Amino acid sequence: MINQEIIKSLARQTPSKIVMLVIDGLGGLPRPETGKTELETAHTPNLDKLAAEGICGLSEPVGPGITPGSAPGHTALFGYDPIAVNIGRGVLEAVGIDFPIEPDDVLARGNFCTVDNKGIITDRRAGRIGTDKSAALCPLLETKIDGIQVLTAPVREHRFVIVFRGPGLSPEVAETDPGQEGLLPVEAKAISAGAVKTANTVKRFIEHAGKVLADKHPANMVLLRGFSKKPDLPKMGDIYKLKPAAIATYPMYRGLARLVGMDILSTGTTFADELKTLKEHYNDYDFFFVHVKKTDAAGEDGDFDRKVKAIEEVDSALPELINLKPDVIVVTGDHSSPAMLKAHSWHPVPTLLYSSYCRPDKATEFSESACLQGGLGIFPATSIMPLAMANALKLSKYGA
Amino acid sequence: MINQEIIKSLARQTPSKIVMLVIDGLGGLPRPETGKTELETAHTPNLDKLAAEGICGLSEPVGPGITPGSAPGHTALFGYDPIAVNIGRGVLEAVGIDFPIEPDDVLARGNFCTVDNKGIITDRRAGRIGTDKSAALCPLLETKIDGIQVLTAPVREHRFVIVFRGPGLSPEVAETDPGQEGLLPVEAKAISAGAVKTANTVKRFIEHAGKVLADKHPANMVLLRGFSKKPDLPKMGDIYKLKPAAIATYPMYRGLARLVGMDILSTGTTFADELKTLKEHYNDYDFFFVHVKKTDAAGEDGDFDRKVKAIEEVDSALPELINLKPDVIVVTGDHSSPAMLKAHSWHPVPTLLYSSYCRPDKATEFSESACLQGGLGIFPATSIMPLAMANALKLSKYGA
Numbered sequence: 001m002i003n004q005e006i007i008k009s010l011a012r013q014t015p016s017k018i019v020m021l022v023i024d025g026l027g028g029l030p031r032p033e034t035g036k037t038e039l040e041t042a043h044t045p046n047l048d049k050l051a052a053e054g055i056c057g058l059s060e061p062v063g064p065g066i067t068p069g070s071a072p073g074h075t076a077l078f079g080y081d082p083i084a085v086n087i088g089r090g091v092l093e094a095v096g097i098d099f100p101i102e103p104d105d106v107l108a109r110g111n112f113c114t115v116d117n118k119g120i121i122t123d124r125r126a127g128r129i130g131t132d133k134s135a136a137l138c139p140l141l142e143t144k145i146d147g148i149q150v151l152t153a154p155v156r157e158h159r160f161v162i163v164f165r166g167p168g169l170s171p172e173v174a175e176t177d178p179g180q181e182g183l184l185p186v187e188a189k190a191i192s193a194g195a196v197k198t199a200n201t202v203k204r205f206i207e208h209a210g211k212v213l214a215d216k217h218p219a220n221m222v223l224l225r226g227f228s229k230k231p232d233l234p235k236m237g238d239i240y241k242l243k244p245a246a247i248a249t250y251p252m253y254r255g256l257a258r259l260v261g262m263d264i265l266s267t268g269t270t271f272a273d274e275l276k277t278l279k280e281h282y283n284d285y286d287f288f289f290v291h292v293k294k295t296d297a298a299g300e301d302g303d304f305d306r307k308v309k310a311i312e313e314v315d316s317a318l319p320e321l322i323n324l325k326p327d328v329i330v331v332t333g334d335h336s337s338p339a340m341l342k343a344h345s346w347h348p349v350p351t352l353l354y355s356s357y358c359r360p361d362k363a364t365e366f367s368e369s370a371c372l373q374g375g376l377g378i379f380p381a382t383s384i385m386p387l388a389m390a391n392a393l394k395l396s397k398y399g400a
Numbered sequence: 401m402i403n404q405e406i407i408k409s410l411a412r413q414t415p416s417k418i419v420m421l422v423i424d425g426l427g428g429l430p431r432p433e434t435g436k437t438e439l440e441t442a443h444t445p446n447l448d449k450l451a452a453e454g455i456c457g458l459s460e461p462v463g464p465g466i467t468p469g470s471a472p473g474h475t476a477l478f479g480y481d482p483i484a485v486n487i488g489r490g491v492l493e494a495v496g497i498d499f500p501i502e503p504d505d506v507l508a509r510g511n512f513c514t515v516d517n518k519g520i521i522t523d524r525r526a527g528r529i530g531t532d533k534s535a536a537l538c539p540l541l542e543t544k545i546d547g548i549q550v551l552t553a554p555v556r557e558h559r560f561v562i563v564f565r566g567p568g569l570s571p572e573v574a575e576t577d578p579g580q581e582g583l584l585p586v587e588a589k590a591i592s593a594g595a596v597k598t599a600n601t602v603k604r605f606i607e608h609a610g611k612v613l614a615d616k617h618p619a620n621m622v623l624l625r626g627f628s629k630k631p632d633l634p635k636m637g638d639i640y641k642l643k644p645a646a647i648a649t650y651p652m653y654r655g656l657a658r659l660v661g662m663d664i665l666s667t668g669t670t671f672a673d674e675l676k677t678l679k680e681h682y683n684d685y686d687f688f689f690v691h692v693k694k695t696d697a698a699g700e701d702g703d704f705d706r707k708v709k710a711i712e713e714v715d716s717a718l719p720e721l722i723n724l725k726p727d728v729i730v731v732t733g734d735h736s737s738p739a740m741l742k743a744h745s746w747h748p749v750p751t752l753l754y755s756s757y758c759r760p761d762k763a764t765e766f767s768e769s770a771c772l773q774g775g776l777g778i779f780p781a782t783s784i785m786p787l788a789m790a791n792a793l794k795l796s797k798y799g800a
Contacts, residue, residue, distance in 0.1 A: 001463075002462070002463040002464070002465075002466060002483075003483070006466075006483065010466070357429065357738075357740070357741065357745075359429055359430070359437075359747050359768060360430065360435075361769070361772060362769065373773075375772055376778075377772075377777060377778040379464060379778070383463070383464035383465060385465075386463070386464055386465030386466065387464050387465040387746075388465075389465060390465035390466070390467065390745075390746040391465075395465060395466070395467060395746070396467070397467045397468070397469050397743075397744055398462055398466050398467060398468055398469060398472055399462075399468060399469035399470075399471045399472035399473075399482065399486070399487070400469045400470065400471045400487060400488055400489035400492050400626050400628075
């Protein structure tokens with residue numbers, strides 16, 4: 001990828017506007033009966049028109065064969081090296097709920113879970129207890145261990161953030177979630193020598209949690225993952241000389257956007273709500289990140305038809321966005337989530353870029369196979385921001 | 401890109417010959433009425449035949465979204481990392497007119513300009529005064545400031561080179577050209593702490609220029625940009641074991657070629673002249689860089705039809721080149737210059753490589769859309785030299 005410092009040195013402020021629509025988990029795999037992916041199955045006249053008038057390709061968030069988590073998927077889309085930038089799940093959840101992180105805090109994402117009387121995990125999500133129940137349980141977990149303050153904050157359903165606050169903590173602690181049921185939680189282990197003290201604190205905290213939750217079935221244990229500290233990232237406003245705003249229905253994506261310095265616009269729960277928010281604030285910003293979650297959720301649930309429907313919902317509302325006439329529209333995903341795999345995957349992501357200055361290609365529909373023939377080729381997702389900036393005429397010439 | 405040291409370790413001298421024809425600003429954008437670019441509109445039977453028999457692709461000089469200046473565009477074509485190699489505009493202009501640069505010299509490109517009685521720029525090019533007028537004015541600018549000798553040399557029209565010669569100078573000085581009319585010239589500022597003294601010398605020089613030019617309207621002030629020192633680049637002859645020669649009608653491109661160690665062959669003003677020169681010296685060298693400027697000039701002027709015509713002129717003279725039967729012919733550009741944008745642009749550049757050993761693809765014409773389907777794909781321009789060398793059977797096997 002082109003060094004961000006170079007992009008920064010070329011970026012100039014102009015009145016032109018960029019909208020980046022991220023359809024989470026967009027890429028898919030063909031349903032064997034039809035040979036068509038979710039996107040190819042969906043009826044998407046508006047996306048197809050944009051693809052026909054724009055330039056298409058398949059973007060790779062991290063690299064060939066690498067299945068990205070949501071954090072590297074998005075950091076790449078925002079133009080940051082997803083390998084160099086390490087955003088832990090704990091930090092992500094915390095910034096997504098506006099938790100005031102301090103620079104030395106070590107954070108983890110917590111799940112309430114159910115264990116049997118031998119301590120074996122029977123439900124990693126504690127029956128997906130409601131957010132209100134989590135909120136009532138969280139304060140029980142708060143404590144002080146060896147001078148380290150342990151704070152919590154509920155997120156959504158069974159998920160919460162846990163914060164270890166005090167001097168000398170390291171995020172180099174392995175997760176305690178074994179990733180499947182029928183096993184014991186994994187003991188917290190230090191990944192590096194400097195994290196032994198932190199791992200011991202985490203172990204003692206888990207013991208504490210086991211005690212205070214003993215009679216709170218189904219939420220009678222916790223699993224922790226994504227130990228991390230807040231990264232100190234350059235802000236999109238500084239790099240690109242943009243005024244960027246994020247519109248997302250899910251806290252994690254708002255959190256990611258906040259980490260790179262976007263303003264977070266409050267919105268509702270649907271794509272229609274998001275587009276309403278976009279319209280209301282259209283004059284106040286020159287870059288909008290609009291995030292759609294439903295597609296990924298359907299893909300991860302293995303529900304091909306629901307993912308098709310989620311894509312069609314996006315498509316049918318799209319004229320609202322197009323009618324605002326942004327100078328550049330990017331439609332992409334942060335990774336693929338084929339229903340067939342019920343998970344994120346490594347497959348490159350259908351991407352289209354529409355502007356008056358793109359060199360159109362022969363892709364006349366928005367699909368994995370059309371994008372493969374597109375003018376952007378198979379390309380790193382970190383190129384999307386430089387390309388969007390170039391097409392918005394926001395990058396000066398490089399060199400004499 | 402492949403490390404140049406590796407290429408150097410593999411390069412071997414052979415009798416085979418490579419001709420690299422650089423059609424400046426070659427790539428374009430479609431004219432809305434026809435959906436065809438300049439190259440697609442031009443009637444180019446000879447280029448089409450080469451494309452059909454050779455291998456095609458789209459080359460990216462610097463990277464996705466990056467619009468290259470002429471210097472990075474050409475350094476990439478010559479196989480040098482265009483990010484690592486920084487050739488300033490001052491150096492470029494100076495080597496283009498054969499000015500004998502000393503290693504400690506700091507050079508800048510100067511423009512004579514017009515300012516009003518408040519010092520505000522009314523014409524950044526002083527009405528494009530003739531080269532003879534510039535030549536008469538340049539000596540007035542020469543002076544000595546704080547022991548630093550200030551030398552000048554006219555280039556073409558309103559453009560000249562200015563040389564600050566003396567100990568302890570730094571090129572880290574910001575340009576004084578605000579880039580648009582209606583503003584005051586920018587005060588020369590040091591970009592780094594080590595350049596404060598140089599910036600002061602430049603400031604005092606500008607005051608001097610204002611005095612000696614006061615009654616020389618329209619050339620009553622100067623703008624300086626591209627402060628730079630001569631880079632110490634490895635020579636093409638050493639890296640590739642080639643004996644390289646440059647044929648170019650414009651000084652800047654001869655200058656670029658000289659910086660990488662090419663011999664400069666004198667030629668006339670047309671492509672026919674260049675081909676005559678090529679023929680005359682064909683036995684004396686094994687690598688020829690032939691540069692065509694007219695295409696870029698037409699693109700920058702926004703003249704679609706003139707660019708089409710310039711491409712057709714190249715095509716119709718091409719048999720002269722082909723009949724010399726070089727082992728490898730490369731036809732490419734240093735960047736795109738779509739008439740629609742009236743400027744250099746970031747769009748990847750149509751590129752063809754013809755040799756007996758390339759693996760031909762399905763591209764049967766030389767055009768942006770055919771190149772997109774070509775066997776070279778979308779690829780970095782720094783790969784062109786290794787590919788040309790390989791196709792000329794000038795690179796040994798790598799590794800045991």
